[in-house]
Amino acid sequence: MSGVMELLPLEQVAFEGMIDVIRREFERFGYLPIATPAMELTEVLLRKTGGETERQVYLVQSTGSAEQGDDPDLALRFDLTVPLARYVAEHEHQLSFPFRRHQIQPVYRGERPQRGRYREFYQCDIDVIDRNELSLRFDAEIPAVINSVFAALDFGEFVIRLNSRRLLAGLMEKLEIEPHVAALRELDRLDRQGPENVIASLSKIGVTNDAAQRFLELAATGLRTGSDAFTLLDEIGGDNDLLKQGVDEMRAVLTLVREWGVSEHRFGLDLSIARGLDYYTGTVYETTLVAHPELGSICSGGRYDDLAGQYTKSRLPGVGISIGLSRLFWQLQNADLLPAAKSTVEVLVGLLDDAGLPEALRIAAELRDAGVNTESVLVPDRIGNQLKFAAKNGIDLYVVAGENERQRGEVLVRNLRTQTQASADRKDVVAAVQAQ
Amino acid sequence: MSGVMELLPLEQVAFEGMIDVIRREFERFGYLPIATPAMELTEVLLRKTGGETERQVYLVQSTGSAEQGDDPDLALRFDLTVPLARYVAEHEHQLSFPFRRHQIQPVYRGERPQRGRYREFYQCDIDVIDRNELSLRFDAEIPAVINSVFAALDFGEFVIRLNSRRLLAGLMEKLEIEPHVAALRELDRLDRQGPENVIASLSKIGVTNDAAQRFLELAATGLRTGSDAFTLLDEIGGDNDLLKQGVDEMRAVLTLVREWGVSEHRFGLDLSIARGLDYYTGTVYETTLVAHPELGSICSGGRYDDLAGQYTKSRLPGVGISIGLSRLFWQLQNADLLPAAKSTVEVLVGLLDDAGLPEALRIAAELRDAGVNTESVLVPDRIGNQLKFAAKNGIDLYVVAGENERQRGEVLVRNLRTQTQASADRKDVVAAVQAQ
Numbered sequence: 001m002s003g004v005m006e007l008l009p010l011e012q013v014a015f016e017g018m019i020d021v022i023r024r025e026f027e028r029f030g031y032l033p034i035a036t037p038a039m040e041l042t043e044v045l046l047r048k049t050g051g052e053t054e055r056q057v058y059l060v061q062s063t064g065s066a067e068q069g070d071d072p073d074l075a076l077r078f079d080l081t082v083p084l085a086r087y088v089a090e091h092e093h094q095l096s097f098p099f100r101r102h103q104i105q106p107v108y109r110g111e112r113p114q115r116g117r118y119r120e121f122y123q124c125d126i127d128v129i130d131r132n133e134l135s136l137r138f139d140a141e142i143p144a145v146i147n148s149v150f151a152a153l154d155f156g157e158f159v160i161r162l163n164s165r166r167l168l169a170g171l172m173e174k175l176e177i178e179p180h181v182a183a184l185r186e187l188d189r190l191d192r193q194g195p196e197n198v199i200a201s202l203s204k205i206g207v208t209n210d211a212a213q214r215f216l217e218l219a220a221t222g223l224r225t226g227s228d229a230f231t232l233l234d235e236i237g238g239d240n241d242l243l244k245q246g247v248d249e250m251r252a253v254l255t256l257v258r259e260w261g262v263s264e265h266r267f268g269l270d271l272s273i274a275r276g277l278d279y280y281t282g283t284v285y286e287t288t289l290v291a292h293p294e295l296g297s298i299c300s301g302g303r304y305d306d307l308a309g310q311y312t313k314s315r316l317p318g319v320g321i322s323i324g325l326s327r328l329f330w331q332l333q334n335a336d337l338l339p340a341a342k343s344t345v346e347v348l349v350g351l352l353d354d355a356g357l358p359e360a361l362r363i364a365a366e367l368r369d370a371g372v373n374t375e376s377v378l379v380p381d382r383i384g385n386q387l388k389f390a391a392k393n394g395i396d397l398y399v400v401a402g403e404n405e406r407q408r409g410e411v412l413v414r415n416l417r418t419q420t421q422a423s424a425d426r427k428d429v430v431a432a433v434q435a436q
Numbered sequence: 437m438s439g440v441m442e443l444l445p446l447e448q449v450a451f452e453g454m455i456d457v458i459r460r461e462f463e464r465f466g467y468l469p470i471a472t473p474a475m476e477l478t479e480v481l482l483r484k485t486g487g488e489t490e491r492q493v494y495l496v497q498s499t500g501s502a503e504q505g506d507d508p509d510l511a512l513r514f515d516l517t518v519p520l521a522r523y524v525a526e527h528e529h530q531l532s533f534p535f536r537r538h539q540i541q542p543v544y545r546g547e548r549p550q551r552g553r554y555r556e557f558y559q560c561d562i563d564v565i566d567r568n569e570l571s572l573r574f575d576a577e578i579p580a581v582i583n584s585v586f587a588a589l590d591f592g593e594f595v596i597r598l599n600s601r602r603l604l605a606g607l608m609e610k611l612e613i614e615p616h617v618a619a620l621r622e623l624d625r626l627d628r629q630g631p632e633n634v635i636a637s638l639s640k641i642g643v644t645n646d647a648a649q650r651f652l653e654l655a656a657t658g659l660r661t662g663s664d665a666f667t668l669l670d671e672i673g674g675d676n677d678l679l680k681q682g683v684d685e686m687r688a689v690l691t692l693v694r695e696w697g698v699s700e701h702r703f704g705l706d707l708s709i710a711r712g713l714d715y716y717t718g719t720v721y722e723t724t725l726v727a728h729p730e731l732g733s734i735c736s737g738g739r740y741d742d743l744a745g746q747y748t749k750s751r752l753p754g755v756g757i758s759i760g761l762s763r764l765f766w767q768l769q770n771a772d773l774l775p776a777a778k779s780t781v782e783v784l785v786g787l788l789d790d791a792g793l794p795e796a797l798r799i800a801a802e803l804r805d806a807g808v809n810t811e812s813v814l815v816p817d818r819i820g821n822q823l824k825f826a827a828k829n830g831i832d833l834y835v836v837a838g839e840n841e842r843q844r845g846e847v848l849v850r851n852l853r854t855q856t857q858a859s860a861d862r863k864d865v866v867a868a869v870q871a872q
Contacts, residue, residue: 001473001475001476001477001510004473004475005473006471006472006473006523007470007471008527008530008531009468009469009470009531009537010468012468012469012470012471013468013469015471016469027780027781027809028804028807028808028809028810029804029809029810029811029812030781030784030809030810030811030812032445032446032448032449032779032780032781032829033445033448033449033452033780034443034445034448035442035443035448035451036442037437037440037441037442037556038474038512038542038544038556039437039440039494039544039555039556040437041437056498056499056500057498057499058475058496058497058498058499058510059496059497059498059499059502060494060495060496060512061494061495061497061508061546062492062493062494062495062546063492063493063494063495063546064492064546065546066495066508072497072502074437074494076474076496087442091444094444095444095445096825096828096829098814100811101445106474108474108475110497110498110499110500110501119475120473120474120475135814135815137793137814137815138814141812141814148804259793259794259797260797260801261797261798261801343468344463344468344469345463345466345468348466357573357695358695361695361696361697362697365696365697368464368465368584371464372464373463373464373465373466374464374465374466375465375466375536376465376466376577378534378571378573378574378577379571379573389532392532393468393532
């Protein structure tokens with residue numbers, strides 16, 4: 001089936017290893033797991049969307065219901081934000097606020113398949129939701145989590161780019177650029193379209209060339225880290241209330257991110273970051289790999305005023321980010337940034353003769369009891385074939401007790417990584433393996 | 437939405453804890469992870485099924501495709517066996533055999549919702565697949581894995597019931613019961629229907645009362661563990677080739693399970709185990725909790741001759757089991773067998789005044805660096821409210837440095853489980869937490 005990512009076992013091990021790291025770092029900061037059903041009621045899922053997204057939703061209907069001629073009343077989630085909104089609205093009185101949640105699940109979009117774009121793909125999201133008001137301090141926690149996640153994933157240096165939609169709105173007010181949301185959407189395309197095309201598009205919505213150019217000049221200042229970010233904020237100043245508020249907030253957030261312990265070179269202000277989505281209202285985030293800017297943002301998000309206005313009367317402001325893991329995995333694989341495939345199996349216990357089976361089973365059981373992931377060969381074969389199986393499947397250690405070893409009360413331990421082997425006392429098999 | 441399981445965060449922690457244990461034990465025995473897309477091509481998914489299952493399949497179609505009036509060509513997987521068959525057939529030449537795989541994913545059935553039956557539910561499957569032939573020795577590995585999984589899950593004593601479809605077929609041949617598959621399906625209902633109803637149903641397919649009664653008498657011998665199992669196998673004898681083969685195989689498997697190190701009281705022969713599914717051909721398994729037989733089988737499976745005949749010319753025999761985790765979780769919750777809800781968050785670092793924020797952030801960072809999952813209070817509040825938050829959310833430890841503590845260079849560490857608290861030197865905060 002085209003347009004879906006299906007991995008071979010060792011690739012799957014690598015993929016699940018990434019999920020484990022991300023989940024561990026999310027939970028290190030106190031984010032609790034939730035999982036929502038793949039299917040939501042169509043009326044819930046489509047309440048917020050329109051246009052292209054609506055065309056891309058997967059409708060779901062049981063064969064029985066289809067035969068009866070009913071309309072589909074279920075659809076697959078296309079992101080994790082709408083399900084979160086429905087979840088928080090539905091369980092509001094059983095949750096504690098501020099509510100920090102993580103959610104790592106596949107989402108579904110009926111897109112035309114293309115390289116690296118999938119119809120089923122994993123998203124890894126965190127959000128903090130509070131009732132009525134959410135302190136700006138949470139805007140600074142998010143980069144701290146991003147920092148821990150990508151440091152732990154260890155794909156090389158990265159930088160978290162922050163900006164403020166409020167600051168951008170203030171700038172646009174100053175430059176008399178209207179309407180803000182449409183202009184921001186154009187700014188978000190700057191990377192892909194280049195300045196000339198963006199100026200042309202802005203002119204179509206009524207922005208003068210002069211204003212557009214001054215706006216893009218500011219955006220072109222690029223990433224400013226450390227004290228350079230604060231200098232830039234000082235330069236922007238506070239010509240109007242919106243701008244002043246945006247600048248003050250950004251200053252406060254950047255100051256706090258430092259207090260969260262994120263290194264200065266790992267985050268900064270980037271006025272070109274806009275995020276296309278309408279619902280962001282304050283701080284926005286993008287994260288890029290320093291050595292691989294061509295991958296684009298690998299982790300993005302922002303602050304929003306009200307998560308679930310469609311489903312509840314409570315005002316629920318929040319801030320969060322999302323990692324598009326399937327796409328990131330595909331990008332890393334293509335850029336050769338994934339480490340060599342390693343198995344979850346640590347030891348293959350071989351078998352050279354039928355008489356050796358009981359002893360081979362005991363050896364494997366001892367290793368497993370010691371917490372070592374151990375696969376057993378159950379049908380005798382030539383040792384060369386068994387070593388080939390181990391090598392092909394990314395298993396580093398091979399342990400066997402052939403007839404000679406059994407007579408001498410020994411086992412043979414072969415390390416396929418270092419290409420060395422040694423005999424060990426049968427009773428020391430666990431220690432011999434753990435010493436490798 | 438009815439008919440789906442959606443958990444609150446602390447329940448989700450418990451559920452994911454079970455998945456983690458199951459995955460760890462699967463991997464301890466060398467089973468490799470795979471994941472398949474939720475959607476398969478309709479023609480692939482429906483090739484094998486018919487009747488009721490076909491009515492229960494969820495068809496999937498993008499809104500765009502539906503508008504064009506196309507027929508849905510995608511459907512959601514309803515088990516993990518059909519996707520495994522398609523996966524192995526598709527990737528056969530990149531896989532190594534014997535292929536041990538585990539797969540832990542939700543499956544979808546358009547059933548009428550009822551208590552404890554879900555339209556989306558998690559299955560945790562392992563299977564070993566080989567080409568052409570799969571040694572009987574693998575039939576004995578499966579109970580060893582089941583044993584490790586349920587010992588680690590720690591829900592009380594359990595017993596793994598083994599039987600052989602071949603042995604049952606031999607018995608039916610001896611008793612002149614025909615057709616075998618239909619009769620086995622009736623035997624599978626013995627638990628729920630009682631012997632009289634089963635005899636009546638058997639009579640409808642042409643089985644004489646006398647034969648049905650003798651068949652059910654044998655099934656009624658119930659579970660036989662240890663040497664009792666072998667005595668029963670000796671009594672059954674080998675009146676025909678099928679029966680002799682079935683008895684010999686069962687004897688070999690039971691002998692081997694013991695050599696895999698499974699305690700004698702944890703497995704045995706139970707002639708009433710039939711498994712309803714047509715495709716089992718040899719050993720079959722069910723697992724029950726000793727103190728809770730009313731939960732029925734919590735882990736079932738068996739041996740089959742050919743996994744993927746629909747998709748490949750290769751003959752791929754296999755053996756495997758499945759844990760229906762969502763249903764099991766619901767049953768355990770209802771039977772009050774789940775431990776008290778505990779959070780993934782280990783420490784809540786409190787905040788009593790704005791001036792304390794930098795210090796609170798540093799304390800939290802030190803704890804996280806030491807691997808402790810730590811949530812930070814970011815907006816000052818009364819200590820009572822913060823302790824209430826921790827208690828309600830299953831967080832055991834609360835650490836705070838109020839103005840007094842900061843002046844004295846101390847922190848307060850409160851253990852909500854033991855209801856004790858003590859001051860510690862600020863610099864020893866990690867040790868003080870780890871000592872709890």
